[in-house]
Amino acid sequence: MDISKPRQTVDESMNQLSLSPPDKPSFLTGTVRAPGSYSQPPKRALKPFASEDIKILLLENVNQSALGNLKEQGYQVEFLKSSLSEDELVEKIKGVHAVGIRSKTRLTRRVLEAADNLIVIGCFCIGTNQVDLEFAAERGIAVFNSPYANSRSVAELVIGEIICLSRQVGDRSMEIHYGEWNKVSNGCWEIRGKTLGIIGYGHIGSQLSVLAEAMGLHVVYYDVLPIMPLGSAKQLSSLHELLHRADFISCHVPASPETKNMISNAEFAAMKNGSYLINASRGTVVDIPSMIAASKSGKLAGAAIDVYPAEPAGNGKGKFADSLNSWTSELCSCRNIIMTPHIGGSTEEAQYNIGLEVSDALTRYINEGNSVSAVNFPEVSLRSLTEADTNVVRVLFAHKNVPGVLRQVNEILVNHNIKAQFSDSRGEIAYLVADISDCSSSSLETLHSRLESLPGKINTRLLY
Numbered sequence: 001m002d003i004s005k006p007r008q009t010v011d012e013s014m015n016q017l018s019l020s021p022p023d024k025p026s027f028l029t030g031t032v033r034a035p036g037s038y039s040q041p042p043k044r045a046l047k048p049f050a051s052e053d054i055k056i057l058l059l060e061n062v063n064q065s066a067l068g069n070l071k072e073q074g075y076q077v078e079f080l081k082s083s084l085s086e087d088e089l090v091e092k093i094k095g096v097h098a099v100g101i102r103s104k105t106r107l108t109r110r111v112l113e114a115a116d117n118l119i120v121i122g123c124f125c126i127g128t129n130q131v132d133l134e135f136a137a138e139r140g141i142a143v144f145n146s147p148y149a150n151s152r153s154v155a156e157l158v159i160g161e162i163i164c165l166s167r168q169v170g171d172r173s174m175e176i177h178y179g180e181w182n183k184v185s186n187g188c189w190e191i192r193g194k195t196l197g198i199i200g201y202g203h204i205g206s207q208l209s210v211l212a213e214a215m216g217l218h219v220v221y222y223d224v225l226p227i228m229p230l231g232s233a234k235q236l237s238s239l240h241e242l243l244h245r246a247d248f249i250s251c252h253v254p255a256s257p258e259t260k261n262m263i264s265n266a267e268f269a270a271m272k273n274g275s276y277l278i279n280a281s282r283g284t285v286v287d288i289p290s291m292i293a294a295s296k297s298g299k300l301a302g303a304a305i306d307v308y309p310a311e312p313a314g315n316g317k318g319k320f321a322d323s324l325n326s327w328t329s330e331l332c333s334c335r336n337i338i339m340t341p342h343i344g345g346s347t348e349e350a351q352y353n354i355g356l357e358v359s360d361a362l363t364r365y366i367n368e369g370n371s372v373s374a375v376n377f378p379e380v381s382l383r384s385l386t387e388a389d390t391n392v393v394r395v396l397f398a399h400k401n402v403p404g405v406l407r408q409v410n411e412i413l414v415n416h417n418i419k420a421q422f423s424d425s426r427g428e429i430a431y432l433v434a435d436i437s438d439c440s441s442s443s444l445e446t447l448h449s450r451l452e453s454l455p456g457k458i459n460t461r462l463l464y
């Protein structure tokens with residue numbers, strides 16, 4: 001069904017949509033549910049279409065908090081534990097209005113071209129590099145993520161890894177699992193007084209900085225932006241200086257052309273002898289063959305790697321093999337290398353909160369057209385309508401950011417009372433939200449088709 005097209009009368013559409021939260025486990029506090037998403041008494045929920053017609057595809061085992069939240073809206077939700085290949089997605093995404101993914105699913109141009117009804121994407125994680133954001137915006141598809149709900153989980157894992165690397169815990173644990181008793185202190189150190197170099201001082205890097213200082217580490221960091229140091233941390237002006245000074249180096253930058261292989265042969269050469277490297281950012285940031293060479297030469301005393309250039313689509317034995325990344329066996333044979341399966345953000349707390357945060361963002365966009373916090377789309381929000389706003393229609397119009405389109409839109413809206421209107425642009429895409437009153441149910445079809453016929457149109461939705 002095409003959910004953009006009007007199909008109900010205004011009166012038929014007045015049913016309230018419940019936005020109450022699903023049951024929350026008592027140990028989970030600090031939920032990042034957006035303000036205003038529930039307990040706002042007289043809010044009138046908009047209903048663009050029968051909510052049971054909304055099809056949502058959730059992949060990669062996103063948290064049950066999201067599933068509960070979306071089902072409560074009455075949407076049809078299909079839930080899959082693993083990711084899908086591009087070919088599978090091209091079929092599966094047909095007819096779907098919203099898709100929820102984590103870091104593995106690639107929403108490429110080809111997949112988005114096949115997505116005939118898609119209006120919104122939820123990345124139930126921080127990273128959005130797995131989505132063709134620009135093409136999604138060109139198609140009028142807003143993309144939301146959870147920018148910091150798992151930051152603390154990653155920072156805590158890194159702190160644990162700093163200690164484990166420094167004490168060679170990974171190797172000792174592996175040996176004893178195979179019956180070997182190897183009580184040694186050679187090359188094992190306290191972390192107190194050592195220097196941690198953080199590359200990328202954003203949400204995770206800065207959180208790590210605070211925890212690390214509390215453990216007695218000195219912190220230096222490098223970032224392309226000037227960022228206020230927390231505690232006694234010190235920003236350095238070059239990556240090279242950081243590599244030269246740090247005992248532990250931890251990467252917290254996004255995947256980008258600039259960060260691709262940013263730690264490679266030259267960077268390993270610049271490190272202190274016997275230093276340690278941690279990468280829980282993206283698999284493209286560290287060149288693993290160079291890291292293997294640095295480990296074998298003794299330049300690196302150890303490394304902890306959570307992310308890889310290629311990662312399996314789902315869990316299972318035998319999936320992390322040379323067929324995935326050609327150097328896998330060689331990496332496994334190196335000493336003091338801790339490897340984890342991209343679990344930096346995988347805690348109950350983080351996943352629960354991400355589930356609520358992103359499913360709320362999807363719901364607000366589907367039900368109200370609110371695009372605030374979208375990562376690829378103009379951010380527009382109008383106040384929620386109340387029960388007093390009878391016979392009000394909300395017009396959502398995404399269009400090319402070219403001169404003259406707004407004039408044409410307003411020529412179409414001119415016969416109605418425009419109660420509120422807000423428009424913004426981001427690059428080549430613009431998005432207008434307007435509440436118009438005095439709009440009879442019979443005029444909705446005409447309004448929709450006139451907006452759809454405008455040359456700059458990307459997509460039109462009417463909520464009422």
Ligand SMILES: NC(=O)c1ccc[n+]([C@@H]2O[C@H](COP(=O)([O-])OP(=O)(O)OC[C@H]3O[C@@H](n4cnc5c(N)ncnc54)[C@H](O)[C@@H]3O)[C@@H](O)[C@H]2O)c1
Binds near residue numbers: 224306343
């Ligand atoms: N392992 C996991 O499970 C996991 C969990 C969450 C996030 N992540 C990844 O961690 C990374 C960091 O996340 P975040 O939330 O802290 O991001 P963020 O956007 O808050 O911070 C990134 C920082 O990197 C800086 N930066 C960008 N390019 C740089 C460059 N070339 N050199 C130096 N600094 C640069 C930015 O200025 C910014 O301060 C992302 O790649 C994210 O996808 C991984």
Ligand SMILES: O=C(O)CC[C@@H](O)C(=O)O
Binds near residue numbers: 104125126128150345
């Ligand atoms: O949960 C995931 O798949 C991704 C976790 C992390 O890399 C993120 O980007 O938030």
